Amino acid sequence: RVRVGVNGFGRIGRVFTRVATTYAGANVEVVAINDPGTTADAAAYLFNHDSVYGTLEHRARADGDDGLYLRAARGGSETRVALSREREPRDIDWASAGVDVVVDASGKFLSRADAGAHLLPHPGVGPRRGPQKVIVTAPMKDAPAYVVGVNEHTYAADGFPDVLSNASCTTNCLAPLLKIVHGAFGIESAVMTTIHAATASQPPVDGVCLKDPRRGRSCLLNIIPTTTGAAKAIGAVMPDLAGKVTGLATRVPTAAVSLVDVSIQLTNPASMDEIRTVFMNAANGDMLGIVKYVDEPVVSTDFTRDPSSCVFDATSSTAASPTHVKLLAWYDNEWGYACRVLDLIAHV
Numbered sequence: 281r282v283r284v285g286v287n288g289f290g291r292i293g294r295v296f297t298r299v300a301t302t303y304a305g306a307n308v309e310v311v312a313i314n315d316p317g318t319t320a321d322a323a324a325y326l327f328n329h330d331s332v333y334g335t336l337e338h339r340a341r342a343d344g345d346d347g348l349y350l351r352a353a354r355g356g357s358e359t360r361v362a363l364s365r366e367r368e369p370r371d372i373d374w375a376s377a378g379v380d381v382v383v384d385a386s387g388k389f390l391s392r393a394d395a396g397a398h399l400l401p402h403p404g405v406g407p408r409r410g411p412q413k414v415i416v417t418a419p420m421k422d423a424p425a426y427v428v429g430v431n432e433h434t435y436a437a438d439g440f441p442d443v444l445s446n447a448s449c450t451t452n453c454l455a456p457l458l459k460i461v462h463g464a465f466g467i468e469s470a471v472m473t474t475i476h477a478a479t480a481s482q483p484p485v486d487g488v489c490l491k492d493p494r495r496g497r498s499c500l501l502n503i504i505p506t507t508t509g510a511a512k513a514i515g516a517v518m519p520d521l522a523g524k525v526t527g528l529a530t531r532v533p534t535a536a537v538s539l540v541d542v543s544i545q546l547t548n549p550a551s552m553d554e555i556r557t558v559f560m561n562a563a564n565g566d567m568l569g570i571v572k573y574v575d576e577p578v579v580s581t582d583f584t585r586d587p588s589s590c591v592f593d594a595t596s597s598t599a600a601s602p603t604h605v606k607l608l609a610w611y612d613n614e615w616g617y618a619c620r621v622l623d624l625i626a627h628v
Contacts, residue, residue: 281309282625285379285411287369287398288386289315291480292417294327296383296618301338301352308625310350312362312377315386320345320363332536333585333615369397375410376402381625385417392423396443413442413628417621419509420445424516428623429570429589430455431517435628444628446621447517450474450510450529453540453590453611455517456571461607462521464558466547468603472511472527475539477580477613482531495531504531537580538613540590541606549602559592574610583610587619 284300286293293315300308313323320342327340327348338351349358366372369389374382382398389395398414419425425445426432435441446452454472461467482499483489489496494504508529515522527542556575563573572586575594583591591610599605611617 281307283311283378283380284308284625285312285314285372285374285377285382285398286310287314287372287382287384288388289313289318289323289326290385290387291614292618292621293383293385294330295333295614296385296417296621297327297350298330298333298336299615299618299622301350303622306622308622309359310361311359312364312374312379313348314364314366314372316365316367318363318365320348323363324348369395370400371402372398373402374398379411381413381415381628382411383415383417383621383625387418390416390418391421392443395420395423399442413444415621415624415628416443416445417617418445419448419451419513425451425513426624426627427452427455427517427589428620428627429567430459432624432627440628444624446617446624447513448508448510449611449613449617450476450508450538450540451513451517452617452620453538453609454510454525454527454542455514456567456590457540457542457592457607457609458514458521458525458544459518460558460562460567460571461544461546461555461605462518465550465555467521467524468545468547470511470521470525470527470542470544472525472540472542474508474510474527474529475541476508476529476531477534477536477538478531479613499531500533502531502533505529506531534580536612536614537583537586538611539580540609540611542609543604543606546603546605550605551602552597552599552605555597555599555605555607556594559594563592578610580610583612583616585615586610586612587616589616589620 425447478499511527572588
């Protein structure tokens with residue numbers, strides 16, 4: 281089994297660890313966690329009690345202040361997970377825990393040099409082998425991004441990079457959708473809006489955000505227009521669409537599950553029945569597990585804890601003309617995204 285260390289035990293770090301201990305087929309074992317802002321008791325409490333995903337039956341428990349015991353959902357014995365609180369990747373002793381892959385969910389180390397510090401030998405462990413790969417759960421400035429179902433097949437051709445990005449949750453929804461449409465009909469241009477659930481970076485009451493003043497406004501009381509890098513990132517994972525996709529985000533007062541709304545100018549005309557058929561075939565074929573097809577009157581909470589990257593909403597999608605279509609797709613921006621991190625670990 282692949283031994284994983286998690287840096288950053290916030291929303292994505294905890295949800296990824298839940299996913300890794302929930303699915304019996306996951307060939308992954310979380311053996312170490314680092315987060316400078318937590319304690320063993322706090323980590324166990326937040327892991328066990330989640331306001332979105334509920335209370336765990338297979339509970340974690342603290343072991344002193346430097347470890348947790350985790351139990352897999354399907355039964356079996358407890359596994360001890362080492363807990364550290366270092367602020368810099370170079371100071372984390374991953375080697376002592378036998379970590380093979382680091383999942384950096386801190387949101388702080390977004391360059392290859394910064395994230396690559398996880399791979400440096402720790403001065404206190406001698407010749408023991410440290411981690412071989414780092415997967416960052418955010419877009420990066422200078423490391424390749426992989427979206428499972430879209431471009432993970434290029435990993436070998438890229439030279440098996442040791443620091444890589446799982447892209448963003450929105451890119452993981454948008455890219456499979458565009459791949460299906462582009463492969464079937466061709467895309468001239470696309471404009472995307474993600475109606476995105478609130479995240480931990482947004483304050484519950486008004487405050488200061490120097491980067492984007494609107495993001496400093498209360499996430500409980502507002503629909504907040506803001507930027508997203510998801511559309512721009514499409515060119516990195518789908519070079520054929522570079523420069524053809526743009527978009528923005530609106531943050532809304534929900535806790536999880538988001539919605540991609542994309543208007544596409546097609547190269548070749550298509551009816552909505554043809555588009556629905558293409559998505560249904562993909563969801564049952566080569567995109568099985570990545571894309572899901574629904575034709576019921578659904579809402580966001582219907583997809584809480586959905587493991588798919590992209591849930592195509594056949595009922596809500598429509599067309600203005602045979603070459604101008606508006607497609608909607610749901611995604612659990614935490615759980616579904618964490619499932620793709622798990623898949624990417626298996627791939628590398």
